[in-house]
Amino acid sequence: MTEKKKTTIVLFSGDYDKAMAAYIIANGAAAYDHEVTIFHTFWGLNALRKDEHIPVKKGFMEKMFGKMMPKGANKMGLSKMNFAGFGPKMIKDIIKKHNAVPLPQLIEMAQEQEVKLVACTMTMDLLGLKQEELLDSIDYAGVAAYLADAEEGNVNLFI
Amino acid sequence: MTEKKKTTIVLFSGDYDKAMAAYIIANGAAAYDHEVTIFHTFWGLNALRKDEHIPVKKGFMEKMFGKMMPKGANKMGLSKMNFAGFGPKMIKDIIKKHNAVPLPQLIEMAQEQEVKLVACTMTMDLLGLKQEELLDSIDYAGVAAYLADAEEGNVNLFI
Amino acid sequence: MTEKKKTTIVLFSGDYDKAMAAYIIANGAAAYDHEVTIFHTFWGLNALRKDEHIPVKKGFMEKMFGKMMPKGANKMGLSKMNFAGFGPKMIKDIIKKHNAVPLPQLIEMAQEQEVKLVACTMTMDLLGLKQEELLDSIDYAGVAAYLADAEEGNVNLFI
Numbered sequence: 001m002t003e004k005k006k007t008t009i010v011l012f013s014g015d016y017d018k019a020m021a022a023y024i025i026a027n028g029a030a031a032y033d034h035e036v037t038i039f040h041t042f043w044g045l046n047a048l049r050k051d052e053h054i055p056v057k058k059g060f061m062e063k064m065f066g067k068m069m070p071k072g073a074n075k076m077g078l079s080k081m082n083f084a085g086f087g088p089k090m091i092k093d094i095i096k097k098h099n100a101v102p103l104p105q106l107i108e109m110a111q112e113q114e115v116k117l118v119a120c121t122m123t124m125d126l127l128g129l130k131q132e133e134l135l136d137s138i139d140y141a142g143v144a145a146y147l148a149d150a151e152e153g154n155v156n157l158f159i
Numbered sequence: 160m161t162e163k164k165k166t167t168i169v170l171f172s173g174d175y176d177k178a179m180a181a182y183i184i185a186n187g188a189a190a191y192d193h194e195v196t197i198f199h200t201f202w203g204l205n206a207l208r209k210d211e212h213i214p215v216k217k218g219f220m221e222k223m224f225g226k227m228m229p230k231g232a233n234k235m236g237l238s239k240m241n242f243a244g245f246g247p248k249m250i251k252d253i254i255k256k257h258n259a260v261p262l263p264q265l266i267e268m269a270q271e272q273e274v275k276l277v278a279c280t281m282t283m284d285l286l287g288l289k290q291e292e293l294l295d296s297i298d299y300a301g302v303a304a305y306l307a308d309a310e311e312g313n314v315n316l317f318i
Numbered sequence: 319m320t321e322k323k324k325t326t327i328v329l330f331s332g333d334y335d336k337a338m339a340a341y342i343i344a345n346g347a348a349a350y351d352h353e354v355t356i357f358h359t360f361w362g363l364n365a366l367r368k369d370e371h372i373p374v375k376k377g378f379m380e381k382m383f384g385k386m387m388p389k390g391a392n393k394m395g396l397s398k399m400n401f402a403g404f405g406p407k408m409i410k411d412i413i414k415k416h417n418a419v420p421l422p423q424l425i426e427m428a429q430e431q432e433v434k435l436v437a438c439t440m441t442m443d444l445l446g447l448k449q450e451e452l453l454d455s456i457d458y459a460g461v462a463a464y465l466a467d468a469e470e471g472n473v474n475l476f477i
Contacts, residue, residue, distance in 0.1 A: 007465075012177065012318075013238075017330075028461040028462060032465055059256075061253050061256070062253075068240060081387075090379060090382075090383075094445075094446075098444055100443075100444060126253055147193075153313075154469045154471075155469055156314050156315065157316070157328070157474065157476040159476050169475070171339055171477075172397075173398055202335075202397075218415075220415070223408075284418075302346040306325075306343070306346055309472070310472045311472075312472075315474065317475040317476060
């Protein structure tokens with residue numbers, strides 16, 4: 001009878017701090033027994049990349065994008081005070097010092113809590129990202145699937 | 160009896176990629192028979208600018224803003240990897256290669272699907288943008304009109 | 319019997335223009351008799367900082383963050399066209415010229431309208447911000463309190 005509350009997040013941003021905020025809200029909502037979906041699109045897809053190089057066949061442009069974009073959550077930059085890569089180090093030091101949870105572990109927690117992690121197939125295609133390059137056990141879908149979740153959602157955010 | 164679902168998007172950002180995401184979601188929602196409003200405010204107004212120079216009387220500051228801001232969707236930069244204007248060219252090439260839809264056509268599609276495109280009058284005033292400089296057949300309104308739509312909305316996003 | 323509509327905003331951004339948008343929507347919603355909460359997290363906390371130096375005991379990293387981040391709404395930069403700090407001056411001049419309301423006054427208005435201003439305790443801890451450094455009569459809470467508000471919300475935005 002009682003329906004689960006739903007939270008959906010579009011993670012568009014490829015910034016470490018914004019992705020942290022997204023995953024903290026997602027994990028919080030999952031702990032409160034919401035059904036949670038994070039729909040990763042554009043630069044947000046980088047949070048789902050494996051951190052090693054995966055050899056896949058790509059066109060020239062797609063290879064360039066692949067090289068220029070961060071390989072996984074741990075390599076992402078900050079939206080503010082990035083200081084040519086020094087900012088993320090500062091944030092990570094301070095996360096460790098305050099016993100907070102760094103982004104890669106937040107993503108693992110989300111997977112353990114059965115937050116649905118979705119990669120947007122249209123932007124994967126645009127940026128030349130292949131399924132082999134992304135984390136295991138994630139979903140693949142387009143904007144229609146996102147909207148189906150969001151229109152039933154209690155909390156819908158674009159980050 | 161059955162009420163239409165509503166989607167509202169505040170498009171604050173003047174970035175090509177973020178505006179693309181906004182219009183893809185909007186067009187998707189319209190295809191699913193939602194009533195959709197995109198409320199363009201601050202830099203998001205640039206997506207609605209005509210791409211030619213429109214001679215209108217303005218103060219000095221307003222003229223400067225007018226010159227510095229992109230004239231229309233096609234001139235907008237990227238939120239990431241803009242590379243002094245090279246990034247948008249890359250994205251446009253890749254959009255063409257993958258038969259995806261570039262931003263100006265996404266905006267046309269939205270207009271054909273009767274997505275309500277609104278320009279925020281308060282920020283038009285601030286940035287010195289005149290109705291003559293913006294696309295035809297759009298609406299003009301303030302935050303009150305936005306809230307009236309959003310409070311009935313199923314999906315409300317700020318982009 | 320009739321329940322108040324609810325609006326919640328996560329203010330993640332530390333940009334003057336984005337914070338303006340957040341507070342304009344919040345003040346509008348409060349004027350329409352919504353219950354409004356702005357949950358300030360990460361760089362959005364800077365909007366709540368007092369503009370003077372408050373002597374508090376901090377570690378080295380926390381001191382550095384404290385020094386590098388803007389002290390209060392009036393010191394924040396723009397998300398676009400910041401021009402090494404010249405942009406905010408332009409926006410403020412143009413706000414004055416058009417009799418619009420600058421950010422510090424928007425925050426005061428929000429407090430007068432009983433918009434609930436919340437500082438995220440987890441990110442305060444991360445960035446080393448102390449209650450003494452933030453505005454008086456604000457609330458302190460975590461993601462759980464945010465979600466409790468948002469899941470009842472009609473309009474939930476992430477800015």
